[in-house]
Every structure is written in structure tokens, then in C-alpha cells.
Amino acid sequence: MTQPKNFAFGDDEKMLRDTARKFLEDSLPTDKLHQLVAGNPDLYRDPESLWDEDLWQKIIELGWTTVIVPEDDGGMGMSLVALAALIEESGRVGLPSPFMVTANSSLVLRECKTAPASRLLGEIAEGKAVTLATTTKNGSWLAADCDVELSDGMLNGTAWFVQDARKVDSFIVKAKNSSGIALYEVDFDAENMEIIPDAIIDLTRDQAHIKFNNVQVSDEQLLAAAGQGCAALDRAEPGILTLVSADICGAAEWQLQTTVEYTKVREQFDHQLGYFQAVKHPLVNLMIMIDHAKSLTYNAACAYDTEPENAAKFARMAKARASDAAAFASNRSIQFHGGIGFTWECFVHLYTKRQKHNQILYGDASYQRAKLADLLMGPVAA
Amino acid sequence: MSEDRKKDTPEQAEFRAYCKDWLASHVQEAPPVRLPQSAIEIMHTPQMDYLRKWQGEAYAAGLIGCDYPVAEGGGGRTGCQLIANQEMQAANKPFLPNILGLGMAAPTIHIHGKQGIREKLLPRLFSCEDVWCQGFSEPGAGSDLANVQTFAEKKGDKWVINGHKVWTSLAHFADWMILLLRTDKTDKYDGLSYFVVPIKSELGKSVEVRPLIKITGETGFNEVFFDNLEVSEDYLLEDLGKGWQVAQTTLLHERGAGPFVTPSSGGATSGGSGAKEGLHVGGAHSLINLAKSSARNGRTAADDPVIRDKIMEMIIRQEGSKQGARRGRVEGLCDHPMRIPLQSKLVMSEIRQDAGALAMEIEGAASSLYINDDNAPAGGEWPLAYMNSYGVTIAAGTSEIQRNILGERVLGMAKSK
Numbered sequence A: 001m002t003q004p005k006n007f008a009f010g011d012d013e014k015m016l017r018d019t020a021r022k023f024l025e026d027s028l029p030t031d032k033l034h035q036l037v038a039g040n041p042d043l044y045r046d047p048e049s050l051w052d053e054d055l056w057q058k059i060i061e062l063g064w065t066t067v068i069v070p071e072d073d074g075g076m077g078m079s080l081v082a083l084a085a086l087i088e089e090s091g092r093v094g095l096p097s098p099f100m101v102t103a104n105s106s107l108v109l110r111e112c113k114t115a116p117a118s119r120l121l122g123e124i125a126e127g128k129a130v131t132l133a134t135t136t137k138n139g140s141w142l143a144a145d146c147d148v149e150l151s152d153g154m155l156n157g158t159a160w161f162v163q164d165a166r167k168v169d170s171f172i173v174k175a176k177n178s179s180g181i182a183l184y185e186v187d188f189d190a191e192n193m194e195i196i197p198d199a200i201i202d203l204t205r206d207q208a209h210i211k212f213n214n215v216q217v218s219d220e221q222l223l224a225a226a227g228q229g230c231a232a233l234d235r236a237e238p239g240i241l242t243l244v245s246a247d248i249c250g251a252a253e254w255q256l257q258t259t260v261e262y263t264k265v266r267e268q269f270d271h272q273l274g275y276f277q278a279v280k281h282p283l284v285n286l287m288i289m290i291d292h293a294k295s296l297t298y299n300a301a302c303a304y305d306t307e308p309e310n311a312a313k314f315a316r317m318a319k320a321r322a323s324d325a326a327a328f329a330s331n332r333s334i335q336f337h338g339g340i341g342f343t344w345e346c347f348v349h350l351y352t353k354r355q356k357h358n359q360i361l362y363g364d365a366s367y368q369r370a371k372l373a374d375l376l377m378g379p380v381a382a
Numbered sequence B: 001m002s003e004d005r006k007k008d009t010p011e012q013a014e015f016r017a018y019c020k021d022w023l024a025s026h027v028q029e030a031p032p033v034r035l036p037q038s039a040i041e042i043m044h045t046p047q048m049d050y051l052r053k054w055q056g057e058a059y060a061a062g063l064i065g066c067d068y069p070v071a072e073g074g075g076g077r078t079g080c081q082l083i084a085n086q087e088m089q090a091a092n093k094p095f096l097p098n099i100l101g102l103g104m105a106a107p108t109i110h111i112h113g114k115q116g117i118r119e120k121l122l123p124r125l126f127s128c129e130d131v132w133c134q135g136f137s138e139p140g141a142g143s144d145l146a147n148v149q150t151f152a153e154k155k156g157d158k159w160v161i162n163g164h165k166v167w168t169s170l171a172h173f174a175d176w177m178i179l180l181l182r183t184d185k186t187d188k189y190d191g192l193s194y195f196v197v198p199i200k201s202e203l204g205k206s207v208e209v210r211p212l213i214k215i216t217g218e219t220g221f222n223e224v225f226f227d228n229l230e231v232s233e234d235y236l237l238e239d240l241g242k243g244w245q246v247a248q249t250t251l252l253h254e255r256g257a258g259p260f261v262t263p264s265s266g267g268a269t270s271g272g273s274g275a276k277e278g279l280h281v282g283g284a285h286s287l288i289n290l291a292k293s294s295a296r297n298g299r300t301a302a303d304d305p306v307i308r309d310k311i312m313e314m315i316i317r318q319e320g321s322k323q324g325a326r327r328g329r330v331e332g333l334c335d336h337p338m339r340i341p342l343q344s345k346l347v348m349s350e351i352r353q354d355a356g357a358l359a360m361e362i363e364g365a366a367s368s369l370y371i372n373d374d375n376a377p378a379g380g381e382w383p384l385a386y387m388n389s390y391g392v393t394i395a396a397g398t399s400e401i402q403r404n405i406l407g408e409r410v411l412g413m414a415k416s417k
């Protein structure tokens, strides 16, 4: 299959994106974000989940959660490119919300092709927030690795690194038995389940591990039967990597532009900081990295819909380059703000922390490159 | 490439089919001698003759100058040079030798040349009957190009030129030169004017060309001395004192950011070794095959996880730049129109340099063997490619100058000295 030249980013996608950009800039300027999530710098504060639920309701009304839900399930059935553009905008404002996790969940659900999955997609289109509980304690992103056991209709074990766990209505829980991996929907307030918040660096998100202690599950909750879950997760993975990369691109552009602005207003040695090439040239390098990351991200998004045979390859490229761009953006944005950049009061740390989190999610740059090498070069000889 | 084909205009689609047909039936003889890695390293007449013949045939078939007006020897088409390039590259054709003519002189002459001059010069440029060179740099004017001192003085109805150009690629073959010089010593920028001048016919008279030897041992660039070269005013582009503005057209095209797509047939050369393909055809992907066939530190390079990581990084950068060129054409996905076009020269040249360095790392101990050693892997082309890559990060505005331009024109940061 071939991709359209314009990444399938046409007038509809542009209008959706432009409206989103305006809406987010108006709703969540950075000072407001700082007030919202960084009110308490206490090193030993309890884990928090700080977000604007009203803003989320408005986002639901704008229809963002319906974008990639198939039309048959009550959604708009648009391309991943359209969604990636929205995620990029939400990354740009550092939006705390269950938007990305719900989008990632939708990607998985679209691959399940079961009645409960279809039902849940419809609920997502109507505003239900969902996240994936699919990661292990040792941080494996592989579909087949699982710390939750399924037997006699009960879940036991722990799911780790569950993103935005306290902002959602339900979880997609990965569980295994002798037939393989299954996926279940489990409600936020299910019995015998404990959501234990993690104290994390990123102030714009929350994270938890979830303990299952004989949590009962039924067939209505069965999104993918044992043995079917891995394939669904694997097929969704390139889409998920693409969306995280899109968030990174948006946030990195904020880091770049904010730092560039600072080099125009701050003067030392009788010159604006941008006059000095030790400041200027690394910011140009950052711009180039962001542009690579963004181009690769849109290519990956377009490939996900139109060129599935290359989706994994292009998604790994995007996430690798985006993760490196995130690291460099964070590094230079703090450094080039000088002393003020090292304070809690300066906004750059919000993005540094979100980016650090983004870099890790679903595998960092070196992980992606190792996986890409396996795809392109074959595995290392034993 | 496939995505480019998807939405050809009807004209492009028809032209693409024509190119494919012609290329399929075109017989490419094997070169009589080893060809260099790119046009600016053409050293000998047998190399030039072979490549000149190829360019002439491609022009006669209509694959060169496609988007220029018919009256100027072009094809009178729209958006078709890109198509011809894609098809010539896919057909693995040799590179085009008249690179400074096609890439820089042609768009500059077309946009700024007088009527009559355009029609006279461009057809012979496209066909490679005339080879062109670019006389910009001087000993005292490199990055600070506007500091050129070569001087033209009006005597009667002629302009008389004196001065010293340096690093002039292909001057040893050139019939013509695009020449940036000074007609007024009191104003740095507005004192510059832009001429096209015949040089071959003046060799041994008012023009002297002395070859310079590169770090690789190759020749290809030269010093050029003017001693009372007389030219007609017809050869002045635009008005007197507009040289700097005209030069911007040349520089924009030299950096791949101008409105005219430079004809390019890819770059398969004599050996077809990894280095040459790596730089032109398969790109960084050819490093995979190199790693599979190379041993370093006693084991297969392709099994070394650090090497694998570095190869992937190269491939990702190259794909990033390819997708960037694609995104640069989608207005809705670019916040600043020049942001991507102005990156292309910087990014491509540094990828090329880093790919060369990585290839040598992959080859391990054997990368010490040069082009003149029978045991050299890939014919010793990779060490040569690595060294030649500095030509690309220095010429056409150094990487440092490119970063200044991007920081100032795109990001709007304060101007550096």
C-alpha cells in the first residue's frame, strides 16, 4: 500500500487541529497550568492527580475522543493523523488529562474486534475515559509479558506503571492463563482491587500500580479472549508509539519556542543571548531534531492507516527520534534559562518532567533502535 | 518514493511513463575508467567525456531542464524535473557532471539574465556542451562572501576584470563561469555585481586556472586568476550593484531551497560499491549490508549492539530528513515556510559525514585501507567518502553559517557576527 503525499493531513484535519490549538491556548496558558499542577513543591508530598475536569468535559464535547472510534461504534472514524495532530497540541500545552491514555485504549480496542470492545469504544465516544493496565513491574512493554494471572474468572497480581490511573472510569487489564494473554475491562471502583498512586516526577500526569486480589471478571468484560490479547496489543503498538511521539513533538516545540523567546529578552555582555553561537547553534540543532521527530511521527501515523506493513518500522523511528529530541529539548531549555531555569517558579521544569516521562513510555530511544535493528537487520547471531 | 507517485498530476504521470520507457531502452555503456564519487571530483578528461555523453543523451531525451521554458532549451513542463530525477535515480544512472551549471548557473541565468543571453547559454548548459563553474569564493572572502575584491572596471563598451578566485570547482573543465565581483569599492553589498563570463576561450590569455589538491589526493577545485579579462555588458545579470541580490538566488538553489529542482540522476558510479550507493541510492540502509559483511574487533559488525544502535540512528536521521522534505510540501504541517527548506543542506551534509565515519567504524581495522589498496573493503570508497564529506560541510556555506541562518531567519534570534 502507498501513503498519500500529504500524510492524509487535509482540510478537515487542519481545521480540527487549528480549532484545538486555539482552544487549548485559551483554556490552558502555561501560567494556569503551573497553578494547576505545581502548587505544592513539597518534596515529600503525597502523590497527586491534579487536572481540570471541566476542561476535559469540554474536550469531550469537542469530540476529540470520538476521532478514531469507528463510525459503526459511534465515532468519527477519522485517521490517526488527525488524532496525532490533536495529541501534539495537547503536548504543546502540557495538558493533564486522560486524553492520550483513552486514545491508546481506543487503538487497542479497535484491534480486539469483539462485542464488548465495540461497546466500550461506543462509551469512549460518549466520554468514558479508559487507560491501559498492561505493563509489568520490570517495565516490559512486550505484549506477552504479564504480572496478572487469570484463573476461575478471577484476576490476581499487579499491573504497573498505569498511566493517568486516577483520571479514568475503567482499565483495560492484561491477564494471562495457560492459553495466553486476555484483555478485560475492569471498572475504576471494582471490588478487591487497589489503586496505589505512584509518586512521580511528572506533574502533568498521574501514575499508579494496581493490585488485583481475586477481582471477579465476567464475559461482558472480556475484550479479547486468552490467546487473542497479544495480537491486539501488538497491532496497536505502532499507533501508541506514534501518539506518544506526537505529544513529545508538541511539548518540544513549546520548549524550543520558550527558550528562543528567552534568548531575545535576556541580555548579557551587551548582547541578547541569541547573539552567542553557543546558545544559538544548539537551539538550531534542537529545531532540526524536532522537525525530524515531527516528520517521522506524521509518517508513522499515516503508515498506521495506509501502509500497515511498515507501521512498526516507522513508529519505532518516530519514537526513537522524538525521545532523543525530548531529552535534548529538556537539557537545553533549562541550561539556557540560567539560574531562573533551575527554579520551581520557572515553567520549563513542567515540560522537562513531562518529557522525561514521555521518553520512557513504551520504550526509550535506545530500546526503539534495538527493536528497529531486529526488524531491519534480523536478530543478533547467538 | 512510492508516496510521491501516488498523486502525480496528469502531466507528471504521463511524463513519468515516458521517462521510464526511455530509461528502460537507454543503453548505458560501462565507464572506461573509475568514476569519482561526485561531479566536483572529476579529475580527468576520460571521466568527463563519459559523463558529458550521458548528460547530453539525457538532455536530448528531455530529462534535463524539464521545467524551463522551451525558448531557453527547456521542456516547458511543470513539476517534472522531480519526476525525471526520481526515475533516473531509480534506474541507477551515473551522476550529471555539469552540476554547478544545472544547480546554480541555470536558475540564476533564467531568473536574472537578459533576453538573448538566456536563449544562448542555457541549451548548451543543459546539454553539457558547455561546462560551468562558480567564481564566488576568494582568499579573503569565504563565509564572508560579500567581501569579494575581484574588480570589474568599465573601459569603452567592455568590462575589464581583475582578481583571484579560489576553490573553484570544475574550473579546469569549464567553458563559462558565474562570477560575483565588485564594481564599487565603497559599498560592501551594493558595490557587488554579477556576471557570466567565458573562461575557456581566454585560457592562457587573460584567465589562468591552477588546480588545487584535496585531502583525498584528488583534484577538482582550482584557483582562477583574471588578468584584464574583457567581457561585454550583455553578460551582466540585473543592474550594476545588484550582485548580492542575484547571488541569493544562486545560494538558495545551491542549498537546495530554491524554486527550481536541480536535475540529478542519482549517482551510481563505476564500482557500485557500498560507499557510493550509501551516499546516493540506498542511503544509510547500505550500512546494514556493510555491517553484515564486515568484521571488526574479531566479530561480525552486524552483531555488535553498539554498531546496530548507531546504524539505526543514521537510518532514522536519513528517514527523518526524507519525511521532512515531504512535510515541507504540506503547508498545514509547517509553522514557518522556510524552516524545512533551509535545513536541507546542513542536514544532508552532516548525515553524509556521520555515515562515512560510521562506515569506517564498521569496517574496523580494514578501514585503514585506502582506494589504492587491493584488499580495501568496498574498494576503499568509504574512507574516501568520509574525507570528501568535509567538502560538503564546508562548501556552499559552512555548517556554522547554515546554523546562523536558521537561528536568525527562522527562529528570529539576534544576528551573530
Ligand SMILES: Cc1cc2nc3c(=O)[nH]c(=O)nc-3n(C[C@H](O)[C@H](O)[C@H](O)COP(=O)(O)OP(=O)(O)OC[C@H]3O[C@@H](n4cnc5c(N)ncnc54)[C@H](O)[C@@H]3O)c2cc1C
Residues within 6 Å of the ligand: A277, B040, B100, B133, B134, B135, B136, B137, B138, B139, B141, B142, B143, B144, B166, B167, B168, B169, B170, B221, B390, B391, B392, B394, B395, B396, B397, B398, B399, B400, B401, B404, B416, B417
Ligand atoms: C570541496 C569544495 C568545493 C568548493 N567549490 C567552490 C566553488 O565551486 N566555487 C566557490 O566560489 N567556492 C567553492 N568552495 C568554497 C566554499 O564556498 C568556502 O570554502 C566556504 O564558503 C568557506 O569559506 P572559507 O573556506 O574561506 O572558510 P572561512 O570562512 O575562513 O571559515 C573557516 C571556519 O570558520 C567558521 N566561521 C567563519 N565565519 C563564521 C561565523 N560568522 N560564525 C561561525 N563560524 C564561522 C567556518 O564555519 C569554518 O569552520 C568550495 C569549497 C570546498 C571545500
